[in-house]
Amino acid sequence: MLTHIHIKNFAVVEDIAIDFDAGMTVITGETGAGKSILIDALGLCLGDRADSSSVRYGADKAEISASFDLHGLAQAQAWLAKHHLDSDDDLVLRRIVTSEGRSKAYINGVPCTAQQCNELGEFLVDIHGQHAHQSLMNKKTHRHILDALIADTSYLHRVRELAHEFREVKKELDALTQGNSDNQEAKAFLEYQVEELQSVILSADELESLEQEQDLLSQGETLIKQLSEAAYHCEQQSDGLRQTIRLLESGLKSGLTSEAYELLNSALIQVDEARRDIERRSDKLELNPERLVEITERLDKVYELARKHRTQPDQLAQKLQTYELELEALLGADERITELKRQLTHIQAAYGGAAEALSGQRKAAAEHLQSEVHDQLQSLAMGQCRFGIALTPHISEIPSPYGAEEIEFKIATQREGELKALAKIASGGELSRISLAIQVVTAQQAVTPTLIFDEVDVGIGGATADIVGQRLHGLTSHSQVLCVTHLAQVAGQGDHHLLIAKHNDDSGVRTVIERLSNEQRVEEIARMVGGVNITDQTKAHAAQLLRQYS
Structure with missing residues (x-):
């Protein structure tokens, strides 16, 4: 529970420190005295947004610290342990706001973020504001109130997670399918190009080999004739060399012709070998017009595709690889689209199950809240009213993070009257009492150690005020209660009483807080009963x- 608060240079507060006890503490004061300053200051420690306007005029900074006793608060202690901010049973939240608007927050002296203070604050304090009856006009508030009564929030969180996951997958799917028609055209074009190139594609070695074969086949008849003549001349040369060699044999003994003999004999061997090679190659050559046509057509197609794709014939293989990679990317997009559609179907099925379970929890919570609020309204002089909660299913292709139904609080001011929206049938005073009834019921369900009610009794008076005080004091059985009130009947039921007053002196206007005997x-x-006199x-x-x- 809240044990102490120290406020310095905040709004019109110069420097005050207040201790708090268990039970119900009432806070009173004249209109304009600043009864809500305590709550606003505490709100800053709990992570509310800060700005320079909260700093007392003439001061450099405002500083607020709030101390809590965490005895028995397992959730708060677990949060502190998770964030390595362990403490025993004492907790101090501190907030500093400069006149330039800069803000610093501390948990047990360790710098932290306002968001962290807000998260921790959910385990410490629950503030019911004086304008709660106005927010009852908003269906969003109705959903928050009803969902707060659900003990097991796993389905509530699951519904939100699945709805978010659905939107993320749908976003990716839409991005992929947005230009799907263009992708299909590109895919068809690439498939044609790949198929065309694959039908004629040649490696660099194959291209060179075919070009050589084409050259041979196209010159076949001429080459055969030329080789035949070359072989004949080689034969003639061989005969001449043999005759010459025989003429030199007589001079071999004296060594006179031995060198020339060896050279001519070697030349004869080479000429004979050349002739035999020419004859072998000539025998292999054949005239094949069909093969020549086949090779020519294939090479013409290669040269044509090279011109079409503005590249060299030996670079067509690289061009084919580029097209294949682009086609693979498009085919991969199609596969991803199929996978994303499958994911959406799976998420929708899971969402449907979680949303149905959440709807069951909400229905049970609605029945409980209706019964409890009805009992509270009886004691608040609205026994003739009927309070109802409408759970209206809404059908949508996109899963809602808020579940499968709209939630709306309704009221009938007569027992047999038709339930209608609060804004259409309830007066300001009735809304105040309905709001108070709901807040008392939800506060009874809460496990928050400190409950703060900031003028929630607006629009209530007479004998009903006694009941309001009793209901608020009844909450002290499980929580510390702080109540800012203007009703004497409520103030009289407090266990402790703080008075807020505004003083004017030479140093300016300042607010003081006094614990009353x-x-x-x-x-x-x-004063609250009789006014000035x-x-x-x-x-x-x-x-x-x-x-x-x-």
Whole structure:
């Protein structure tokens, strides 16, 4: 629970420190005295947005620190341990706001973010504001109130997760399919190009070999004739060399012709070998017009595709590889689209199951809230009213993070009247009491150690005010209650009483907070009952109120 708060240079507060106890603490003061300053200051420690306007005029910075006793608060202690901010049973939140608008936050002296303070604050304090009845006009508020009554929030979180996942997958799918028609045209074009190139594609070695074969086949008849003549001349040369060699044989003994003999003999061997090679190659050559036509047509296609793709014939293989990679990317996009559609179907099925389970929880929570609010309205002089909660299914192709139904609070001011939207049928005073009834019920369900009610009794008076005080005090059985009020009947039921007043002196306007004794409480409650003119009669009435509720 909240044990202490120290406020310095905040709004019109110069420097105040207040201790808090268990039970119900009421906070009163004249209109404009700044009764909500305590709550606003605490809100800053709990992560509310800060700006320079909250700094007292003339001061460099505002500083607020709030201390809490965490005894028995397992969730808060677990959060601190998770963020390596372990403590025993004591917690101090501190917030500093400079006149330039800069802000710093601390948890147990360790710098942290306002968001972290907000997360931790959810385990510590629940603030019910004076304008809660106005927010009842918003269906979003109705959903928040009802969902807060669900003990097992796993389906609530699951629905939100699946809805978010669906939107992310759908976003990717839409991006892929947005230009799907263009992709199909590109895919058809690439498939044609790849097929065409694959039908004629040649490696560099194959291209060179075919070009050589084409050259041979196209010159076949001429080459055969030329080789035949070359072989004949080689034969003639061989005969001449043999005759010459025989003429030199007589000079071999003297060594006169031995060198020439060896050279001519070697030449004869080479000429004979050349002739035999020419004859072998000539025998292999054949005239094949069909093969020549086949090779020529294929090479013509290669040269044509090279011109078409503006590249060299030996670079067509590289061009084919480029097209294949582009086609693979498009085919991969088609596969991804198929996979994303499968994912969406799976997510929708999972969402449907989680949303159905959440709907069941909401229906049970709605029945409970309707019954409890009805009981509260009975005691708040609205027993003739009927409070209802409409759960209206909404059909949508896109899963909603808020579940499968719209939630709306409705009221009938007569027992047999038709349930209608609050905005259409309830007056301001009725809305205040309906709001208070709902807040009391939801506060009873809460496990938050400190409950703060900031003038939630607006629009309520008379005998109903007694009941309001009783309901608020009844919450002290499980929580510490702080209540800013303007009703004497509510103030009289507090276990502790703080008075907020605004003083004017040479240093300017400043707000002070004072813990009241029993005698001082009589004076303050008398003021609340009788206004400016406090008489013995109003004091007696105030004393009677305190005795009645003590």
